Amino acid sequence: MKFLPVVLVVVLISTSLIAQSSNAVGEPPVLEDEIVVTASALPEDIASVPAAVTVITREEIDGRGARDLAEVLREVAGLQLARSGSAGKATSLFTRGSNSTHTLVLWNGIEINNPYFSGYDWGQFSTAGVDRVEVVRGPYSALYGSDAMAGVVQVFTAPTRSGFEVDLQAGERGLFNGRFGGSSVAGSFSIFGTAEHRGDDGWVVNDDLEQNVIAGGFRWDSSGISLGLTARYSEYDLGIPFNEQFGVDHLVPSIHRRQSGNEVQLAVPFELDRGSFRWNVDLSRAEHNIDLDDPDDPFGFTFGRTDSVTDRAGVRLTSTGRLGTVVVGGEFERAEVDDTSSFGVNLAGETRESQSLYVQERLARELGGSRLEISVGARWDDFDTFGEEVSPRVGLAWIVGAHTFRASWGEAFRAPSIGELYFPFSGNTELEAELSRSAEFGYDRSFGRGRLAVTLFHSWYDNLIFFDNLSFTFQNIGAATTEGVELTTETRLTGAWSAGLTYMWLDTKQDDTGEALLRRPQHSGSAHVRWSEGAYRVMATLVHSGTRADLMPVFPYSRITGDSWTTIDLGFSYEMGALEPYLKVENILDEMYEEVAGLEGPGRRAIVGLRYRQ
Numbered sequence: 001m002k003f004l005p006v007v008l009v010v011v012l013i014s015t016s017l018i019a020q021s022s023n024a025v026g027e028p029p030v031l032e033d034e035i036v037v038t039a040s041a042l043p044e045d046i047a048s049v050p051a052a053v054t055v056i057t058r059e060e061i062d063g064r065g066a067r068d069l070a071e072v073l074r075e076v077a078g079l080q081l082a083r084s085g086s087a088g089k090a091t092s093l094f095t096r097g098s099n100s101t102h103t104l105v106l107w108n109g110i111e112i113n114n115p116y117f118s119g120y121d122w123g124q125f126s127t128a129g130v131d132r133v134e135v136v137r138g139p140y141s142a143l144y145g146s147d148a149m150a151g152v153v154q155v156f157t158a159p160t161r162s163g164f165e166v167d168l169q170a171g172e173r174g175l176f177n178g179r180f181g182g183s184s185v186a187g188s189f190s191i192f193g194t195a196e197h198r199g200d201d202g203w204v205v206n207d208d209l210e211q212n213v214i215a216g217g218f219r220w221d222s223s224g225i226s227l228g229l230t231a232r233y234s235e236y237d238l239g240i241p242f243n244e245q246f247g248v249d250h251l252v253p254s255i256h257r258r259q260s261g262n263e264v265q266l267a268v269p270f271e272l273d274r275g276s277f278r279w280n281v282d283l284s285r286a287e288h289n290i291d292l293d294d295p296d297d298p299f300g301f302t303f304g305r306t307d308s309v310t311d312r313a314g315v316r317l318t319s320t321g322r323l324g325t326v327v328v329g330g331e332f333e334r335a336e337v338d339d340t341s342s343f344g345v346n347l348a349g350e351t352r353e354s355q356s357l358y359v360q361e362r363l364a365r366e367l368g369g370s371r372l373e374i375s376v377g378a379r380w381d382d383f384d385t386f387g388e389e390v391s392p393r394v395g396l397a398w399i400v401g402a403h404t405f406r407a408s409w410g411e412a413f414r415a416p417s418i419g420e421l422y423f424p425f426s427g428n429t430e431l432e433a434e435l436s437r438s439a440e441f442g443y444d445r446s447f448g449r450g451r452l453a454v455t456l457f458h459s460w461y462d463n464l465i466f467f468d469n470l471s472f473t474f475q476n477i478g479a480a481t482t483e484g485v486e487l488t489t490e491t492r493l494t495g496a497w498s499a500g501l502t503y504m505w506l507d508t509k510q511d512d513t514g515e516a517l518l519r520r521p522q523h524s525g526s527a528h529v530r531w532s533e534g535a536y537r538v539m540a541t542l543v544h545s546g547t548r549a550d551l552m553p554v555f556p557y558s559r560i561t562g563d564s565w566t567t568i569d570l571g572f573s574y575e576m577g578a579l580e581p582y583l584k585v586e587n588i589l590d591e592m593y594e595e596v597a598g599l600e601g602p603g604r605r606a607i608v609g610l611r612y613r614q
Contacts, residue, residue: 050395088209097482098150115335129194139412142393171607174201206239324363406442450491521546553598565593
């Protein structure tokens with residue numbers, strides 16, 4: 001474990017700072033007890049969860065001035081993102097070095113990963129209407145099934161209080177972002193809604209982005225019965241400024257290459273609460289539609305359209321008794337994909353169906369002056385395409401005063417996507433599921449005015465699906481190993497100053513070649529410092545990515561090493577009652593960097609904004 005000396009130094013420094021700052025009396029704590037639901041499908045105190053969990057609140061999103069969720073996810077330990085250029089472009093998320101298809105994304109409980117080629121593109125996920133985000137690291141197929149091999153990111157929009165907000169931003173290079181929304185929580189009925197429009201000229205020719213988002217819902221509660229509806233519609237149109245060209249060893253401008261699309265999420269949750277037991281029934285639909293047009297494409301791919309839809313029905317029984325809390329549930333899912341391009345019809349209503357059953361036990365036991373938290377679960381999934389998978393998981397947390405010692409182990413899987421199964425020529429209907437085994441050990445320490453969390457993890461991935469150059473089809477021929485350590489610390493330094501740090505040391509390896517996995521830096525992390533005094537707020541945020549393996553963006557696509565990069569954002573705001581003007585400078589040092597080889601990230605940009613809350 002060659003990374004341990006570095007980690008120990010960081011931990012010791014962080015612990016010392018927190019301990020010293022906690023000596024002051026009469027100052028409020030940085031972190032309060034938070035309730036999370038993603039880790040166990042139950043509301044529970046984050047301090048008792050036997051897993052690595054991070055919560056991002058609406059206040060943190062606003063304080064960051066973030067327009068996209070990808071901006072704030074970069075500051076979560078264990079997560080790494082790679083964006084293909086400027087805002088709106090394809091953005092992949094890697095959890096603990098896993099593939100981008102190994103993280104399950106939920107929106108108010110709706111699975112929104114794309115069934116076409118799995119994964120989720122974070123490039124256009126706006127913060128509009130987002131109330132909080134929960135990030136759970138580790139294998140979670142025991143609770144959520146396919147795709148939850150390395151973690152789960154869940155986005156919540158339902159507000160807990162009434163209010164109205166308008167947020168306007170304007171910046172250099174044609175940036176305009178306007179958002180308004182409101183909610184009413186009164187007695188047994190709550191309703192909320194938000195809308196956003198964004199325009200951005202980008203940094204080069206044909207680098208623009210236009211986006212619209214509408215989201216909302218309602219919930220009615222009466223005598224233990226609850227019925228709701230949540231919906232989200234997002235559409236975008238953007239330029240893709242670079243493409244390949246015959247005989248050229250670099251990317252060339254593509255002034256007519258455009259991509260547009262939309263997403264739809266719709267959920268109808270029903271709940272019957274009878275005290276010792278609770279029934280939940282959820283019906284949902286998630287749609288993805290993508291169009292690509294380029295009349296100048298040198299390879300003849302002048303247009304393409306992909307439409308995918310996933311329908312899901314689930315039922316869950318939660319029962320609490322002397323033996324703890326037991327969750328038993330089942331789901332049915334049907335996904336369908338159509339894909340057409342200038343070369344013809346590729347997929348015509350190809351489908352994938354699955355059914356599942358799962359059970360989870362959550363219990364706590366007092367042990368003298370300590371407490372033991374236990375989570376044990378397993379899930380059975382049956383797919384019509386490849387067959388069955390059983391995914392177990394066990395997690396333990398021993399809580400001794402302000403100290404928590406965690407350990408967990410689990411198995412997980414990813415079902416072959418519809419594109420991998422049926423795409424012309426390269427598809428393979430004999431594919432099996434990708435598999436993983438993961439173990440982790442963690443330590444959490446709560447201080448009077450801060451918190452420290454350290455987690456060591458190791459994961460083995462087998463049966464990974466790659467394109468085979470010998471058979472020219474997708475095959476289960478890959479295997480990989482990832483291990484590392486993630487660190488999170490947050491503390492209030494004085495009454496006005498607070499600071500936080502995240503860091504991950506990561507070692508990834510393809511088992512057949514011994515080479516590192518692409519676009520996963522060995523060192524990555526973030527740091528922030530906040531100052532708050534009266535109506536004034538100042539914030540500085542640093543994000544760092546170390547060197548990493550990548551591929552040349554053009555033929556012969558050789559392996560290269562991408563440079564490390566660091567960006568710093570500064571923000572300032574002033575509260576004037578219901579009004580809050582603010583200023584933000586992104587990438588203030590104007591760092592030139594590439595998250596994906598050949599595609600430069602955005603440079604320095606100043607933004608002014610005005611927020612009104614009531």
